[in-house]
Amino acid sequence: MKILIFGGSGGIGLAIIKQLLTQGDNHVVATYHAHCPAYRHPQLEWQALDITNEAQLLSLSATVGSLDWVINCVGVLHDSSHQPEKNLKSIDRDWFLTSIETNALPTLLIAKHFGANLKPSLFAKLAVVSARVGSISDNKLGGWYSYRSSKAALNMLIKGISIEWRRLLPQACVLALHPGTTDTQLSAPFQANVAAGKLFSPEYVADCFIKLIEQSTPEDSGIFLAYDGSVIAW
Numbered sequence: 464m465k466i467l468i469f470g471g472s473g474g475i476g477l478a479i480i481k482q483l484l485t486q487g488d489n490h491v492v493a494t495y496h497a498h499c500p501a502y503r504h505p506q507l508e509w510q511a512l513d514i515t516n517e518a519q520l521l522s523l524s525a526t527v528g529s530l531d532w533v534i535n536c537v538g539v540l541h542d543s544s545h546q547p548e549k550n551l552k553s554i555d556r557d558w559f560l561t562s563i564e565t566n567a568l569p570t571l572l573i574a575k576h577f578g579a580n581l582k583p584s585l586f587a588k589l590a591v592v593s594a595r596v597g598s599i600s601d602n603k604l605g606g607w608y609s610y611r612s613s614k615a616a617l618n619m620l621i622k623g624i625s626i627e628w629r630r631l632l633p634q635a636c637v638l639a640l641h642p643g644t645t646d647t648q649l650s651a652p653f654q655a656n657v658a659a660g661k662l663f664s665p666e667y668v669a670d671c672f673i674k675l676i677e678q679s680t681p682e683d684s685g686i687f688l689a690y691d692g693s694v695i696a697w
């Protein structure tokens with residue numbers, strides 16, 4: 464299979480790449496943004512890409528050829544000057560927009576530009592890493608306004624894309640996936656209170672996600688799944 468991974472330089476993205484390349488005859492094209500990982504493999508091609516740049520997405524869609532799976536592992540929760548908001552006082556307009564621009568909008572543009580690349584595949588999958596905190600019905604604690612809102616928007620986009628693709632790409636399956644708290648730089652500042660056994664390795668999550676994507680069928684399209692296959696309410 465030929466698989467495109469956005470955010471291949473991240474903790475979860477890189478673990479998925481390594482697993483795909485050791486378990487079968489897969490060809491992987493993977494993107495990085497700030498840093499290109501040292502990992503190399505004859506069946507792996509790295510591409511620099513800023514996922515907030517539509518022209519770069521369009522250019523990649525024009526050159527990458529036919530694809531079987533597209534997996535989007537890009538996400539931001541914090542940076543050197545922003546942490547998830549504890550209250551309304553800490554809302555920063557620009558960070559809210561950066562969160563939407565990085566966590567939500569790219570999946571819409573990926574569907575817009577890469578649907579044609581997926582069209583010839585009999586096993587077409589668009590899988591996007593979301594987060595349980597983007598579930599509106601699951602929000603009991605409040606806070607984390609920018610991240611929660613961007614993932615809630617992402618979830619709505621997944622639903623909408625799955626409905627449109629029922630007509631345009633009926634063989635495709637579109638999935639929102641929740642990894643659980645996973646040991647990457649994204650979750651590093653928030654791992655202290657994670658219950659014993661509930662901080663997952665990227666390798667474990669990659670294994671769960673690949674199985675879920677493999678097993679999914681067009682009838683599952685537009686669903687929000689946790690790493691263990693349980694359905695998360697929107």
Ligand SMILES: NC(=O)c1ccc[n+]([C@@H]2O[C@H](COP(=O)([O-])OP(=O)(O)OC[C@H]3O[C@@H](n4cnc5c(N)ncnc54)[C@H](OP(=O)(O)O)[C@@H]3O)[C@@H](O)[C@H]2O)c1
Pocket residue numbers: 469470471472473474475476495496497498499512513514515536537538539565592593594595641642643644645646647648649650
């Ligand atoms: N880790 C968790 O506990 C957890 C829990 C729930 C959901 N998630 C979700 O899982 C996904 C993967 O996160 P992770 O834990 O693997 O985090 P990570 O290690 O920080 O990886 C984030 C990835 O996003 C890429 N990225 C950020 N901004 C970008 C941009 N403008 N253009 C292109 N790529 C960009 C990074 O690229 P560079 O490094 O090259 O800049 C990196 O590949 C995210 O969507 C996150 O929200 C994670």
